[in-house]
Amino acid sequence: MWKRSNQRISGLFLITLGIIIITLILPVSAASVEENSESIADLQTALTVVWLIICGGIVFLMHAGFSLVEIGLTRVKNTTNILMKNFMTICLGIVVYWAVGWALMYGADAAGLIGSDQFFMTGADNGIWTSWWFQMVFAATGATIVSGAMAERTSFKAYLVYTIFMVGLIYPVFGHWVWSGAGILTSGPIVDTIGVVYHDFAGSSVVHMIGGFSALAGVLLVGPRIGKFNNGKPVVIPGHSLPLAFLGTLILAFGWVGFNGGSTLDGNDPYISLVIANTFLAAGAGAIIVLLITWMKTGKPDPSLTANGMLAGLVAITASCGSVASWAAVVIGLIAGIIVYAGVMFNEYTLKVDDPVGAIAVHGYSGAWGILSVGIFAIGQGNGIFADAAYTAAGAGLLYGGYQQFAIQVVGLILAVIWAFGISFIIFKILDAVMGLRVPEEDEIAGLDIKEHGMSAYPEFVLAKE
Template identity: 35%
Template sequence: MEASWETSVTDSINTIYLLFSAYLVFVMQLGFAMLCAGSVRAKNAMNIMLTNVVDAVVGSISYFLFGFAFAFGDGSNANPFIGTEFFALKDVPNSSYDYSYFLYQWAFAIAVAGITSGSIAERTQFSAYLVFSFFLTGFVYPVVAHWVWSSSGWLSPSSSSLLFSSGAIDFAGSGVVHLVGGIAGLWGSLIEGPRVGRFDAFGKPVPMRGHNATLVVLGTFLLWFGWFGFNPGSFDKILVAYPNTTNQGNWTGVGRTAVTTALAGSTAGIVTLFGRRLLVGHWDALDVCNGLLGGFVAITSGCSVVEPWAAIVCGFFSAWVLIGLNILALKLKFDDPLEAAQLHGGCGAWGLIFTGLFAKEEFVIQAFNSGETGVVRPYGLFLGGGWGLLGAQVVEVLVIVGWVSVTMGPLFYALHKLRILRISIDEEIAGLDISSHGGYAYTAHQDNTPRFYADYMRLQNQS
């Protein structure tokens, strides 16, 4: 009877912790909304907030009906996609976690579409958001999640047949979440092309600054707060039996993961601050916010398996990855209003490689083998762990880029050929709020309705 009671308490604590982490990750949707709203021009603020809400609500239905089964279902049910039987099939060791684990994974899934939405902001038809959000959340992302996070996934570090005797370590999703969203956004932005007026007749970039720095900073801090559920929360069970010890659990790993997350983001933020100061000649809070987020994206892969000092190294280089990719994007006339492809794609890829270089063997065994004694696993190349882990990390980068490219690229191209991807030039100039939604985010903007409407009608008549 006593053992049963102890098991019940352990399960209850694990479930509560997982649900609390899911709530923190869901708060990131508010962070995305504020960051996006502040980063676009005022005439598109209502539209971008609507798309953030749509990403969440459409993603919820898509992930429930299809995505969760693709990611974690075992395929033994005749109807594995819909209904409560579906939850009982999930690839989780203890079935009591099914509902809480679904909620946690759902919060991750809806974040992916939000990343992609930022890349195609200010010029995309609303119907296109509905289509790509449903497909990305219900199919494209879950397949990658299965590869890496399911115990039967061929890239999983918990698989019975480990790739290169290691498996790819992507603890909280630098690749599964961020690289997937970034590559999808890359294809969407490439196929749509840059916003009207982003580059002049000579190909030189024209600044299109977001209209509200306050919202950008608010969104950044909300995302930082949510990341403490995103990364430490990926220890989905904090009470687990460790051998030869009375210390039941991942408490140390949870605390260390939170510290590495904060250090990587902070380092990237300060490096971006001074790096951009050297390049453009002034301090810029918005650049620091993106640099900070780039550091969080990069550490998300190895947050649980690296030392705090290594997290500082991760953040330092992630800042330069972001700065370098932004410079390259301008040279190639690539227009991503929120730098999502560069930030989430570039820094996500760097985070996977970083883990292959700096993962510590003790922490790898702690995170994936519950601290078992006598276990030998590949770990970071720079720490003497050989090439196995790094090789698996490189494979993950390549297969994610390939998979998302062959699924989302054709989808965006089909939407483009059907003429339901990009809005017309006159609508873009007038703004999505006036042309598509009949409302404004700000009263002051609404007061200018006659002028904007007159401009819009003049453009309509000219066309």
């Protein structure tokens, strides 16, 4: 009896103690949960800021990749000139995008065509500075594409002036149409008529097509390098360093981790890994198909074209990597590889234009394919592996029974070509009239390193040769 009584007292004591503890802890726990929720939200915000800063830094490194690709695929005598152009592209890009570019791209909308405030980043808070940093490194990339296509015969002064227009006008205006949320391709009559918004996840058109078709305008006006065509037939002018070209290609490919991965704009996004996986599936497929094509056509796999096949796959998947299944990414990359090979041949044998690095085919033509591929392969918002991702294409592609997404992609593609080629042609024409677009013949023959900058990138090599 005593033991049972003792057990009851102990049980009552424990129950009472438990009630007291719960009563005391509950308010504290509720407060703790609220504080923890705030802390988690702050951590998520901080993670996104850090993610965008890091991804912007990775994209910034792509300028080193562009530099190495361009000097590797051109001749020794123009190395310093190309390095200076690429270096000054990012330097000018930083300042011009701060002063004008951001405002025209993300300022208060004016008729869906252009931004109209925030010049010199007036009124920018910490969040806007993070976005500015990430967008700025994209802006300078468009001008770098032009640099490679017009290499070895273009005036350094003319290129610098053109870069200001590219970063301060050409890129941000089209960017406003696509990425501001208020432009003509994401709201207004075009969208209302078709029924869905234009989709370019990370820049197949905004960056690559704008750069590629601007380059086409410049190349047509500046003309081919001396000796590039003999009786209308293209002559191979070998670059001086395949190791540098391949190193540059791999640096550029790494840059796409920031380019596409960062374009989720959320460091907590659950689909970042899928976006990056699609990106590199397309890259690998692009390189493989070009290797096979050149091997079958000539009996030997072509190194520089194979490297461009990888870049073509990367460019093409940039628009759709957050909207398509992995098998589609492979198909997009394969077709991009075919396009870049055919595009290089078309430029040289039909258009008779001289693009030393294949930039027009890689960025312009493959970028256009990337835009169309959204309208073909996109699974559609609310469906498939990217079902709840805010950045996936709104409409389903042709393969999934939709047609609206394809229709607006065609409209966006046409506008990109007209805008980039048209405005660049006008600017280059004016620059040619005012200061001369092309260097004198004797300067081109001697090399732009000595004539434009007074020094060689490889002085020991030059002295030994002399």
